[in-house]
Amino acid sequence: MSKRNSAEAKRAARERLRAERERQHKRARLRRHVTVAGSVVATLAVAAGVGVAVAGRDDGGDSTDWGAVRAQIEDGENGEPASGDYPIEAPAGATGDDGLTIRIGQEDATNTLTLYEDARCPACAAFEQGVGAEVRQGLENGDYAVEYVFGSFLDDGQALGGSGSKNALNALGAALDVSTEAFLDFHDALYSEEFHPEEADDAYADDDRLIEIARTVPELKDNADFERAVTGDTFAVWALRMSDTFDADEDVTGTPTLKFNGEVVETPRTAEDFTAMVEEHSDEAE
Template sequence: MSNRNSHQNKQAARDRMRAERERQAKKDRARRQLVVGGAVVAILAIAGGIGYAVTQMNGGGNAGKEWTAAAEKKALVKPAHTTGPQGTTVIIGDQKAKNTLHVYEDMRCPYCAQFEQLTGTTVAKDIKNGTFKAQYTMGTFLDAKTGAGSKNALSALGAALNVSPDAFLEYKSALYSAKNHPKETDDAFAGDQKLIEIAQQVKALKGNKTFEKAVTNGTYDRWALAMSKSFNDTKDVSSTPTLKLNGKILKTDQEGVPLTPDQFTPLVQQNLKK
């Protein structure tokens, strides 16, 4: 009995060990599959992230293209207080003023925002006192990277200009202000509601339903494209902000640094027509 029982016990032990090895092998296979599967998911996620980043760097996303395509289908509506075949000549101030300051800007441009925050009040005062009249040509080249914020904000500026030249200047100042202007990589101005929200800071636009309807309907979208083309057709302007007084570019030795009032005013005085 004892010998027989001993053989049976050994066989039973071997069976238990074999079963345990098989169970462990199954666990190991399952664990390896999870690890490999997780790695594949991680690689795909990383690849997808890289692909998204590369797409964005290369002007990815269809927002800008879709905006342009939609705008091209609309009729050209020229804002009031403009001249020229397509309404792209915007001159504010005393039309009889001898001197003209030509300002070239892009609504997403951070350097334009700095200039407006530093020197915008000085420019507005000079317009008001007749030192010069100001002409504005707005570009949208920053949208070429990605987004539609420059074009959309320019369209909204058209709606403000249709209200009045003062509304145009005040709204532009509000958009460029430190509290409202987004980072260059942030396409916040592509949202109509954001533009309408900022407009509430301008007396003439606050609660102005005609203005708001023009923004949401994209009334001046086609005009914004025409203005952008006018900017692109200007051969001697390659960056923003660029300022010309009577055709001469105002600049200091500090390339890429927006003019402060202390720099701007002497340059203006030196180049005024007497």
């Protein structure tokens, strides 16, 4: 999936977000007033023995105010986001001075495979379905450590729009906060043939859908802490900062992009091609 022109689209999207931020806050305040009023009416109705259905009931979806999340980042100082409505901490499994590195594998691994992906990207799903098992095997064998960098440029594209990439990234952060194994299994589930949506389908904007998929992962099944982090946007700020890291890498022009020991390599289409790539570039590194 090409990232060409995505920087311009991202800037335009940010301007739209800034312009819309106040309107979103007004809507949020209105919803709070309606909720309070609805609660009062419901209480009175119950006392009178009458059932009440409150209009505007939330049946799922992404309720995150991504404009407010962006504002917290932009209002921060010295590279740190400002305090606000959304938590600013990184998942427990993240590393680096800014908590934006997802590195999994042996600490003393000689080689490093870096994967750049977008949760909605169909080419990423094809790569993971065809080569992902081989990537996991090499990781477990200690052939390399794997670093993951996630973008959300598909959300901001003029042709698509939405928030599924950002919302899925918040959920991936929640899984990483549980354990690296939970993160890897949830990552694989999101890109699986069973669950990955069509590119134009913003299914991952729905918290309930992400939780449904996560329940196929042993460590995340009925995990209340994980589910609260998904629905409560615990890692929304971290998700946008991770996406900014993705955008800042000028070597990355599309997804998936692979780097081996810091150099971009051709994306393998088969497990055999991937093994050959690792062997070739590992020899160069040693």
